[in-house]
Amino acid sequence: MDAELKALAREVNARLRELGLTLSTAESCTGGTVAAAVTSVPGSSAVFKGAVVAYSNDVKHAALGVPLEVIEKNGAVSSAVVEAMVTGARLLTGSDCAVATSGIAGPGGATAGKPVGTVWVAVDVCGSVSTHLLQLKDEGREINICTSAKKVLSLLLNRVNKVCIRQ
């Protein structure tokens, strides 16, 4: 596993454990890479509740409760869809925090206005939800996925620090 991703996963585990918070993920384009990174850390079962990899729209709907109208109206790669995914992940798993991803890892899947490397991320820290648009340089599917996963964990750490200091 990428060394930087592993280090971030360790930091996420340590920080959430310190705060007594649990985590889940709802992943489309990252395909389980965020969950795999977080659970590669010994003792992660104290922090990690579970994940849904929602590749098809049917699974986004059936497992995470994303309304099909929201997908039809906004497209699967959108702020509205990752927001619904992240909320669905928290509801399904009962976790305190969650992250969601939907994007175009390539090489296929690009559309007008959404090139390969377009990734929407949502972060939910105890009900405080933020969405973030990544526009990554296309470095090939595997690197795009890994870079997305690293950005997700960094965003989670930032949000946890902001929300938990503010409270």
Added chain:
Amino acid sequence: MDAELKALAREVNARLRELGLTLSTAESCTGGTVAAAVTSVPGSSAVFKGAVVAYSNDVKHAALGVPLEVIEKNGAVSSAVVEAMVTGARLLTGSDCAVATSGIAGPGGATAGKPVGTVWVAVDVCGSVSTHLLQLKDEGREINICTSAKKVLSLLLNRVNKVCIRQ
């Protein structure tokens, strides 16, 4: 990503696509590594429907419909639980095939009779379910997870070839 895991993921994608079959995963100890491997292959969205990483027993129940009594009676690391997980994954995602894992990746979690490296795997190919007990040599959490994921994909390929030739 481990080169052998990547090669197996490519083979699984190619074989399932050739047969027109779809796949989902229900992962406990592998933590999303099987899903991440399968979806690292370009074009995997034609084959892969989704995954549930069910780390907590609550998620095994809420997302995959594993009865809590089955977990209490048999323990989470058991043939009965992976069988219920694999069926749950197919039902949730509507996939033709599914794989499920529950085991002890270490370093913690070992119990009497279930040392680190004990992993139950279930494979469901179009309703034909088999369960398999792996007893891996403990080579550390990350290698244990990677080895488990490779065994899962090999078992899936074997079962697909057997079931699909037989039919």
